[in-house]
Amino acid sequence: MLKILEGLDTSKTLVSSEFAPPEGINPLGLHLLSHPTRGRGVFAPHPIPAGTLLEEAPVLLLSKEEWESGGMNDTVLGSYGFCWSNGGMALGLGLASLFNHSSRPNVNFIRNTAASSIRFITSRRVEADEELCICYSADETKLWFIPAEDDSQSLAGLALNGIESSEEESPLLPIVKIAVDDLVEEDREQKAKRKEREKRLELARLKDKEREHDLKDKMNKRIKAYQKTEKRREEEEEALALALDLEAVPEIKAPKPLRLASSSLSLRETETRSQTPASTSSSSTPTYEVNYPTLPEGMITSLPAPLHSAGHKSKNKRRSREHTAELTPDLDWNEEDWEGVQGKLKEEEGGWGEVVRVKGPAEREYDGDDDDLMEVWALEFTDPKMTRVALNFSKEISFSDERLRHLKRVCRRNENGQEICRIALCPLSDFPIEEIQTLMTSFSPLLSDLTPIPYKVPSSGARTQEQLRRKHHIWPISFSPGPVVPPSSASWPVSRKAWVSAGVRRVLALALQAKKNGEIPVATYCTSQPAIFWPNADGFIPPTTNLRADSFDTRLSESHPLRHATLNCVASIAHLRTVPPFTDVPPTRNGADYLLTSLTLFISHEPCVMCAMALLHSRVREVFYVFPRQNGGGFEVDGGGFGIHARRDLNHRFEVWRWDGPVEEHVREELEIQEDLQL
Numbered sequence: 131m132l133k134i135l136e137g138l139d140t141s142k143t144l145v146s147s148e149f150a151p152p153e154g155i156n157p158l159g160l161h162l163l164s165h166p167t168r169g170r171g172v173f174a175p176h177p178i179p180a181g182t183l184l185e186e187a188p189v190l191l192l193s194k195e196e197w198e199s200g201g202m203n204d205t206v207l208g209s210y211g212f213c214w215s216n217g218g219m220a221l222g223l224g225l226a227s228l229f230n231h232s233s234r235p236n237v238n239f240i241r242n243t244a245a246s247s248i249r250f251i252t253s254r255r256v257e258a259d260e261e262l263c264i265c266y267s268a269d270e271t272k273l274w275f276i277p278a279e280d281d282s283q284s285l286a287g288l289a290l291n292g293i294e295s296s297e298e299e300s301p302l303l304p305i306v307k308i309a310v311d312d313l314v315e316e317d318r319e320q321k322a323k324r325k326e327r328e329k330r331l332e333l334a335r336l337k338d339k340e341r342e343h344d345l346k347d348k349m350n351k352r353i354k355a356y357q358k359t360e361k362r363r364e365e366e367e368e369a370l371a372l373a374l375d376l377e378a379v380p381e382i383k384a385p386k387p388l389r390l391a392s393s394s395l396s397l398r399e400t401e402t403r404s405q406t407p408a409s410t411s412s413s414s415t416p417t418y419e420v421n422y423p424t425l426p427e428g429m430i431t432s433l434p435a436p437l438h439s440a441g442h443k444s445k446n447k448r449r450s451r452e453h454t455a456e457l458t459p460d461l462d463w464n465e466e467d468w469e470g471v472q473g474k475l476k477e478e479e480g481g482w483g484e485v486v487r488v489k490g491p492a493e494r495e496y497d498g499d500d501d502d503l504m505e506v507w508a509l510e511f512t513d514p515k516m517t518r519v520a521l522n523f524s525k526e527i528s529f530s531d532e533r534l535r536h537l538k539r540v541c542r543r544n545e546n547g548q549e550i551c552r553i554a555l556c557p558l559s560d561f562p563i564e565e566i567q568t569l570m571t572s573f574s575p576l577l578s579d580l581t582p583i584p585y586k587v588p589s590s591g592a593r594t595q596e597q598l599r600r601k602h603h604i605w606p607i608s609f610s611p612g613p614v615v616p617p618s619s620a621s622w623p624v625s626r627k628a629w630v631s632a633g634v635r636r637v638l639a640l641a642l643q644a645k646k647n648g649e650i651p652v653a654t655y656c657t658s659q660p661a662i663f664w665p666n667a668d669g670f671i672p673p674t675t676n677l678r679a680d681s682f683d684t685r686l687s688e689s690h691p692l693r694h695a696t697l698n699c700v701a702s703i704a705h706l707r708t709v710p711p712f713t714d715v716p717p718t719r720n721g722a723d724y725l726l727t728s729l730t731l732f733i734s735h736e737p738c739v740m741c742a743m744a745l746l747h748s749r750v751r752e753v754f755y756v757f758p759r760q761n762g763g764g765f766e767v768d769g770g771g772f773g774i775h776a777r778r779d780l781n782h783r784f785e786v787w788r789w790d791g792p793v794e795e796h797v798r799e800e801l802e803i804q805e806d807l808q809l
């Protein structure tokens with residue numbers, strides 16, 4: 131080491147191994163020598179014990195302002211200033227400014243602000259020829275130079291470094307240098323942060339791309355499905371020659387009445403008992419029976435062999451045919467009794483009651499004359515180029531929403547000489563405005579300039595021209611012509627109300643009987659409507675007349691979980707269809723072969739979903755029940771039920787009516803059942 135020190139006179143520097151007491155300015159005779167990398171530095175000419183005051187150097191003080199306004203950091207002095215109080219700087223005189231830096235210093239420096247001096251004291255024993263170093267900063271990254279290795283330091287003094295603890299021990303760091311270093315540091319940090327941010331952005335971009343891809347994929351699928359549905363719907367509408375243009379709304383022809391010509395079907399009055407050999411009914415009430423014509427051969431063979439028909443080769447055929455049908459008595463109702471009778475009179479006598487229609491989800495779409503409006507989010511613009519992206523977005527967020535099914539998505543109106551386009555997006559309650567705006571922006575930047583507005587639209591479609599005309603003024607809607615089913619029996623002929631009342635009385639009596647028998651008190655009664663009530667509607671398939679069955683719940687007596695009243699009833703009908711006289715009744719047309727085609731079912735309690743589905747599969751025509759279920763039955767949507775009878779996603783619909791007439795209190799109590807029981 132000594133060899134590399136320029137100008138070092140070893141004979142002079144290594145003069146003594148003994149400690150000499152300080153005298154005058156440099157009392158220890160410290161050497162100022164030059165180091166190849168560190169420049170000038172202070173060296174010990176002989177061993178110096180720890181705690182030795184090497185020098186008390188006076189300083190020149192400069193205030194923060196002086197230092198900065200003098201641009202000291204840009205001068206050579208910038209490397210020599212000691213940080214001082216109040217942001218000021220001090221320039222050490224004597225050897226003070228010549229101590230080099232070491233991360234393992236052997237000298238501590240202590241500022242004496244009162245005396246405007248700095249004391250330099252050895253922190254450990256220093257060997258002869260060793261460089262005397264102070265520590266400018268414990269954090270070497272803050273230094274403005276790259277520190278050279280401490281090749282002159284011995285490890286022996288490291289333990290003493292701990293004494294640097296006071297405020298006085300601030301390192302020799304020119305402020306601006308620190309500031310510059312801080313900038314460098316900031317640069318580094320910023321760079322790291324920027325890189326981190328870029329990484330995050332890149333990831334987000336990738337995710338966005340993935341999402342966009344997924345969305346596009348999903349959207350394309352949905353659009354295809356939507357287009358298919360739309361095409362079908364439009365075809366249907368076109369077929370009916372219905373244009374949405376108000377002026378062009380065509381007249382709808384009244385449904386054609388079913389022709390019961392003698393060459394096809396004939397009605398003749400007959401005795402109920404004569405058609406039901408095993409009937410226990412004592413009634414000789416005249417009723418109507420359909421006499422099926424002999425159909426041309428080809429027609430029968432073109433239909434699949436019905437389960438109950440002679441064409442079906444059942445193993446039990448012979449045995450079945452040996453037995454005849456055992457029919458339950460007909461209802462206590464006679465058409466003649468009601469001819470010319472005013473409803474009021476009979477009502478007072480307790481002869482009939484009203485029923486109310488139970489609407490399923492699909493029926494709600496075209497709900498009679500209701501003019502209810504619903505609020506949706508809509509996009510409003512005049513630039514036709516926006517239509518496609520807005521429409522795509524609308525399909526994206528509410529493609530198959532049942533609640534909007536009756537609405538056309540696009541509404542074009544000429545307002546004040548300007549063409550305004552509005553696109554319905556989704557029900558207002560689905561999203562708060564901020565969320566829908568975010569969705570719009572992420573769907574397409576083109577949408578970011580639009581603001582969704584709340585808009586009132588019809589809450590249901592139209593079944594009649596009158597409805598179409600009224601609602602179309604507000605927003606274009608779909609049109610499904612068809613009979614408007616009244617919401618209650620109020621407009622029915624009294625005779626029909628009386629017939630329904632007879633059915634209700636029958637099931638209530640049966641249910642009471644079931645209870646007496648120790649069963650769950652639920653009963654059903656299945657029959658065909660008297661022909662005078664048959665609708666004059668195209669497509670109506672006449673029921674198999676005189677086909678009647680009743681049943682009640684037998685889960686308890688049979689210890690069988692599936693013996694629900696409705697399923698038992700369907701099973702009875704199925705059995706009846708395999709025995710005379712029903713076994714030889716040929717089907718009149720496709721669809722007549724289902725078990726309950728065009729039949730009516732009375733049931734004491736709203737059935738469960740399973741039974742409702744069984745009725746749907748059997749193609750029942752209508753159902754009347756007395757007691758609704760509070761928790762998710764098969765019908766009542768408002769009671770948490772499934773509206774099985776009128777859903778678009780199922781392939782058959784039937785009318786469901788709830789009894790709204792009187793029920794004696796004791797009967798109601800007797801027939802109360804556990805709410806969680808499946809019926």
Ligand SMILES: C[S@@+](CC[C@H](N)C(=O)[O-])C[C@H]1O[C@@H](n2cnc3c(N)ncnc32)[C@H](O)[C@@H]1O
Nearest residue numbers: 167168169170209210227228229230231277278
């Ligand atoms: C306060 S002065 C010290 C005396 C200086 N060597 C001279 O020749 O005037 C600070 C400067 O010394 C140098 N220096 C101090 N310690 C150093 C070290 N450990 N490694 C390299 N250079 C150092 C740097 O150039 C720094 O700017």
